[in-house]
Amino acid sequence: MSTKREQPPGPGRPRDPDADTAILRSAMEVLVEQGFAGASIERIAKRAGVAKVTVYRRWSSKETLLADAIEAARDAIPAADETETPAEDLPGIIDQLLPQWSEALVRPELRMLTARLLGAGPDHPRLLAAYREHHLEPRRERALATLRRARDAGVLAPDADLDMLIDMLNGAVVQYLLLADDTPDPAAARDYLERLFRQAGLRGPAADTPPSAR
Amino acid sequence: MSTKREQPPGPGRPRDPDADTAILRSAMEVLVEQGFAGASIERIAKRAGVAKVTVYRRWSSKETLLADAIEAARDAIPAADETETPAEDLPGIIDQLLPQWSEALVRPELRMLTARLLGAGPDHPRLLAAYREHHLEPRRERALATLRRARDAGVLAPDADLDMLIDMLNGAVVQYLLLADDTPDPAAARDYLERLFRQAGLRGPAADTPPSAR
Amino acid sequence: MSTKREQPPGPGRPRDPDADTAILRSAMEVLVEQGFAGASIERIAKRAGVAKVTVYRRWSSKETLLADAIEAARDAIPAADETETPAEDLPGIIDQLLPQWSEALVRPELRMLTARLLGAGPDHPRLLAAYREHHLEPRRERALATLRRARDAGVLAPDADLDMLIDMLNGAVVQYLLLADDTPDPAAARDYLERLFRQAGLRGPAADTPPSAR
């Protein structure tokens, strides 16, 4: 799973595990702040308080280092929300969905990370793959579970294409966040997401086809 | 509009106008191929067959040069498609919408350009702004016109939030192309877009809420 | 004579002559202060306020750089002292000889330089050769001229081996300066040199063989 190999316990002084974590965290910070081009080994090492050679001993290239850093920086996503109180009504569903997308818009470092890694795709597909695997996929799984329960509760049409729906929701958020000049404030993010959910078809069954609209 | 100033015709040897176009085209090529970090003035100048100082005399920074290059590389978008044959039926609308989004997926240089510029956003907002103004906005205008006609024809719900709908369509396409490992083939792109249109609500008026389905 | 080649005036920006002098002076300072091992190109360049590559462009190795620096740092030795007022008496001769050796003892940077270069001899004969040629030889020539006039004036025995005498005078001074823990003060240096001159045979003809001493 990780690109890091476990070192055999052979003779000699063992590697300092603190150095690993310091390097990975430093790498992530520099990547978020300065981008891939600015994430030189030299800078990463200096910020981690570590000699360059200590980095080179562990990772043979900037790309593998950053891929590991991305993996190590993955949030603890609540695996699946079976435990959540089931919500049959629309507001309950939306309250569950909102924070899942909102944080990507509102937390600046997440916004930066997303922009950097999606932008790095063409040149560094391994970084993008690591991001997809360790950050995007878990979030998608969780969102999928929520939407599935929404569909079962009748809040979404029974024939809704949930995968595509997630693409659309994700996509709208991503392009919003990529095109924004700076981090949107939480209220604006909430407004945008509510408009988004409505247009995506997340409407109460009754509200969907009000008799007066017919 | 352009950041380029016209030079007064004063005395001395006039600037070679061919150099401008060669530099702009070279800049765009390098940007697409190597990304912003790889788009050094040195490389651009070498590819254009021009001395570095010739570039610096015309543009004060890499950012303004690339912004001009992005502007110069804008496609000729048919401004508004009043001329198009009005289409009341769903297949006709889809046939009009499909190519508008398909090309971003299918033409590799467009895909690269999109990825690079969205990724460059945090560091170089002026480039992103130029891209938005000269590439994204015209496309959005055209799409908006098409969707408006679709709504008028009853193919979309009368209360559809067209701006948000475009965000969703664009967004799905963008994240598809950003996450793809390489350029999708046209058939796959078409399949994806058709699923997308369907889930977005582009359905025939009768098929949308068949009385028998209720 | 110098190991530096004159550059052809070909195209391109010419080399900055100020950089040459700054590098040479910086190199000399670092050599005197830190010794050969401490005289890294990096340090020399930093102190000279110059990029490393600017040094490498001019000198291919530390040794050739330092050899040039040694040459450039040679003092302007009054070539030959024909112009000096001829002195037939002993005190006059001594007053002429004293400063010639005293400065090597009393000026700390000369003392350091001598120690460093004589010590570097086994490893870096080119540096020693440069020092010999540009610093030691001119001083020896001047001393030889003075001693020759002293012999002609009868202050030295007519059959004195002047070359060997200079070796002895130089040698005593050199080993004094090399073995001293730090720079001797001028009075001690003067006392030492006067004892040295007396034992070397620089005595007035009459004082040499006082009748009472027999």
Added chain:
Amino acid sequence: MSTKREQPPGPGRPRDPDADTAILRSAMEVLVEQGFAGASIERIAKRAGVAKVTVYRRWSSKETLLADAIEAARDAIPAADETETPAEDLPGIIDQLLPQWSEALVRPELRMLTARLLGAGPDHPRLLAAYREHHLEPRRERALATLRRARDAGVLAPDADLDMLIDMLNGAVVQYLLLADDTPDPAAARDYLERLFRQAGLRGPAADTPPSAR
């Protein structure tokens, strides 16, 4: 006298006394061959066939190690030559003096050692002090004794400043060996020393002031 402490016999495996001598000899060899800068603990340990940590356990720094190595490498100088057959004549005296200075010129490792340690003086006075104490002083004592007997025998003037005379003799030899490009051959060394002794005033009593020369 030595900077080495005797270790208490406490528990655990006792230190290998062979390691001490191997390290000291290795240190001396490396110092003579490579100079102070090249005499890294790493190299010394490797040549001694010993782990680096074994060296560090015994000596706290490179300087103290080398100082001990210098002390250990002192030649067995015949303390005072009371046993020598008294010699009233000039050739006898010279035959006694000659080898005392000749060996420093002719034995390459002595020449190297002298150059290295005199050169190291400014940076590492403790090494120089060790060399002075254990190598130079015993030789000076022996030379002084010989010269005293020469003066008593009338081969030197009764008022000769013997300390200064030794400085001159030593000094001439030192600067000869420091400036030479490589080890002089014994015949040249002998010629030089004979010229030196003559100019230093080591002449037979009759030859010194022949009545006819006056």
Added chain:
DNA sequence: GAATAAGCGAGACGGTACGTCCCGTCTTAGC
């Protein structure tokens, strides 16, 4: 038709990072 001013190629400049090497020190395992 010369003077003049700008264009142009070439290359030096300071700066930053590269990836490697060696040093002195520290830390483990195994004897």
Added chain:
DNA sequence: GCTAAGACGGGACGTACCGTCTCGCTTATTC
């Protein structure tokens, strides 16, 4: 305690490329 085998921070190495600058030469317009 010893050897062996590393890892660690530090520093220098010599190279490469970048954006900037400054030179000599060329070229077209203006006087």
